[in-house]
Amino acid sequence: MIVFIVFSIIGILTVFVTDLADDSYFFDNYVSSILEQEQIFYISDTAVEAVKNFLKEDKNEYDSLNENWAQEMPVQLEEASLDIQIIDQERFLNPNLLIKEDGKLDEKYYMVFERLFSIVRIDPVILYNIIDWIDPDKSSSGGEEDYIDFPAKNDKIDTLEELKLLKGVNNEVFNGKEEIGSYTPGLKDLLSPYSNGKVNINTANKWILMALDEDIDESLAEAIIAQRQEEPFTNVNDLVKVDGITSDIIYRIRPFTDVKSENFLVYITINLGEREYKLITLLNKKNKQVKEIWRKLY
Secondary structure, three states: OHHHHHHHHHHHHHHHHHHHHHHHHHHHHHHHHHHHHHHHHHHHHHHHHHHHHHHHOOOOOOOOOOOHHHOOEEEEOOOEEEEEEEEEHHHOEOHHHHEOOOOOEOHHHHHHHHHHHHHOOOOHHHHHHHHHHHOOOOOOOOOOOEOOOOEOOOOOOOOHHHHHHOOOOOHHHHHOEEEOOEEEOOHHHOEOOOOOOOEEOOOOOHHHHHHHOOOOOHHHHHHHHHHHHHOOOOOHHHHHHOOOOOHHHHHHHHHHEEOOOOEEEEEEEEEEOOEEEEEEEEEEEEOOEEEEEEEEEO
16 A cells, blocks of 8 residues: 555656656746847847948948948857848839829839830739729729739739739749849849839839839940949949940930938848858938838848
8 A cells, every 4th residue: 555655656756757858848938039039139239220320320322232231241249140132122113103193194204114024024004003002093004903812902002012912923933033144133123112223323123223214225325334333423424434325315315313322221230159140121311311111130
């Protein structure tokens, strides 16, 4: 009988110790997780402030791909490593600006988009679908207004990924495609809802430059890129330094162009312990001030 009681007590104590060990394990993991969260928030805040100050210290009257901000920046800390990439948004066209404040189509800006879609061989119907997605009325302008599961938004897009909802926008159209050694860009390489609408001629790719005017062909766009690599443009009028660019071209593209950027998407990869975090923030640089518009951490 005594032996039975002893073994029973041992069994109960064993279960208790096992449960205690499990509880301790989960408690330790919980505490570690909380501490890591606090650490990642602190690192995120510090990294964003550092980038803001970095952009604020850039005193140039232009923004170009030759500058330090445009280079990928690896950062090694004591307990974490960061990889920072800054992408100015004025290298892109903003589809939201196709529609003016009065709800009507901006005809001149539309012509730039029309040329762009022709250059990269994207079905022009998709351009109409974009217009009908963002314009305030519910009548079709040549595109789709009613989808199977939802109506058109009839408002500005908040993120470029919204365009994936549109009819005709498949992975190839959105992400671009490789063709016999050459690359044709997709919408993600051409558009941004965060651009102020003035294309930075120091950072725009050749397809955007070609779209600005019917007289800017591929060779002329490449000449612009070659010139800015040698010496960034400090004024749109500096384009006269490029053989083939006339005063007429400069006059026509002036409403859509600049040499500076105002909005910057910052992508930060943070490796902390065994985990990898992604931080994306939108910064606005204006009047020598840099402010954070929004931030996502996942």
